[in-house]
Amino acid sequence: MSIFIKNIQLNGLVTHIRIEGNRFSKIGTDATPSTSDTIIDGTDKAILPPFYNTHTHSPMSLLRGYADDLPLFTWLNDYIWPFEAKLTPDDICIGTRLSILEMIKSGTVFFNDMYWKEEATIRAAKEMGIRAAIGIFAIDSLGLKDIDQKSSGANKQLSDAPLIQMTISPHAIYSTNKTEFQRCAEVAKEHNWVLHTHVSETKKEVDDCLKEHGCTPIELLEKYGVLDCPKVILAHAVHITENDMEIISKHGSVISHNPISNMKLSSGYFPIQAALDKGCKITLGTDGCSSNNNQDMREEMKFASIRAKEKYGAESIPVSTIFEMATKNGAEAFDLDAGEIKEGKLADALLIDLNNERMVPCHHLLSNWVYAANSECIDTVICNGRILMQNRHVDGEEEIIQSVKKRYK
Ligand SMILES: [Zn+2]
Incomplete structure (x- = not known):
């Protein structure tokens, strides 16, 4: 699987990021997608490690x-x-x-x-x-x-x-x-x-x-x-x-x-x-x-x-x-080569919605993230090069909630 994230904010600059397999393969405005890439539009979003x-x-x-x-x-x-x-x-x-x-x-x-x-x-x-x-x-x-x-x-x-x-x-x-x-x-x-x-x-x-x-x-x-x-x-x-x-x-x-x-x-x-x-x-x-x-x-x-x-x-x-x-x-x-958004690192990432009311204005991204945000500001979660959540939806989430309610009864 490969993912191309276009126009995403990283460290205050807008760039493109390509993920091949389970690692960040290319980060930069010169990064280009291949025809098989899943494309994510990163406009008005920032990427952070999870x-x-x-x-x-x-x-x-x-x-x-x-x-x-x-x-x-x-x-x-x-x-x-x-x-x-x-x-x-x-x-x-x-x-x-x-x-x-x-x-x-x-x-x-x-x-x-x-x-x-x-x-x-x-x-x-x-x-x-x-x-x-x-x-x-x-x-x-x-x-x-x-x-x-x-x-x-x-x-x-x-x-x-x-x-x-x-x-x-x-x-x-x-x-x-x-x-x-x-x-x-x-x-x-x-x-x-x-x-x-x-x-x-x-x-x-x-x-x-x-x-x-x-x-x-x-x-x-x-x-x-x-x-x-x-x-x-x-x-x-x-x-x-x-x-x-x-x-x-x-x-x-x-x-x-x-x-x-x-x-x-x-x-x-x-x-x-x-x-x-x-x-x-x-x-x-x-x-x-x-x-x-x-x-x-x-x-x-x-x-x-x-x-x-x-x-x-x-x-x-x-x-x-x-x-x-x-x-x-x-x-x-835990000896995971992850936790940073850098070329070569394992592709774990969050895409943060910069239009969420808690992220505006954005004088300092990390300040907003630590002191102001909540989970609703997270749009997408990527783990090991695989999308686990997109548009705040996780596959199978309804079934998980129902199975817990049923078991609890
Ligand atoms: Zn404990």
Whole structure:
């Protein structure tokens, strides 16, 4: 498939862009279409890289609004986990499809997922043509045998789904024991997989860890050898000390900052500026739908930015920094040659409607995008050289909505 986008705004200039296969092949006013190209008129539109969501639990869209206004541990133990125990693989697939629909419509082309019954999430991601990193879930209730069975003989890249990579996802230090965590680290090292876990999400988690192990959760992960894995994604990392930040930075681990979930569950304040100053790599994630309650990465950018300003001052975390966290940094964390609109890069892109009332006037595109826009400003979503949404329509969206409503009943 090849696509030719004519008269599109890129970095403030009007140009043409050609996509051949899954990469941007030519960008410039001298680019020309071939007869087989799908032509998109980019007049009054701008092209931007899409979002890479580095922490979610996609099937949890089924629990949207089910248990709100509760602290993390009550929310998990009394509501979420009992509900989830009833979900079948088909439910999980349906919930994931709903999340993916929402992600596409809000400009996300990649999600890093942690959930059980992973095969159902894989099924949905394959069907819908989106990039994903899907973790083999490890938690005490599933046990070591489950990790070994699922990881044995598995490859990083699925042979029948080139957009999906496997990861290993121990839930957290309070729910996945030392032996299991260390087995997960061995699997990550053996297969060159990303290891993805929750860490230091609440003050209670840190206090319990200090009491039980005499160190912080980040120090514990270092002792376990987990941070020596090729790539570690640390979701939340809200209650981290300066020493924790130095450890994270030293190992090149990546923080997935989830500002809306952290605020909604009252988990605490992630010291974003201090972590940046210590050289930590930061990306953005939405977390699952029941602690957010949506999968909209543009909202994460705005919340991350304005919440930082509340603490560190108006000049902190400029739009370019927060935009990179949501785009390029997320792609890099998963070794995706994407997240920028450049010749040779993987062809992932959003076309933004510059006639939308929230984009007018356009003194500064990224300012409008981070502070003013909403999903309605996205006209087209392209992932891996394929159009997933055009004129705000995603193929099969009506069927997805109906299947969720029916299942819910
Ligand atoms: Zn989470």
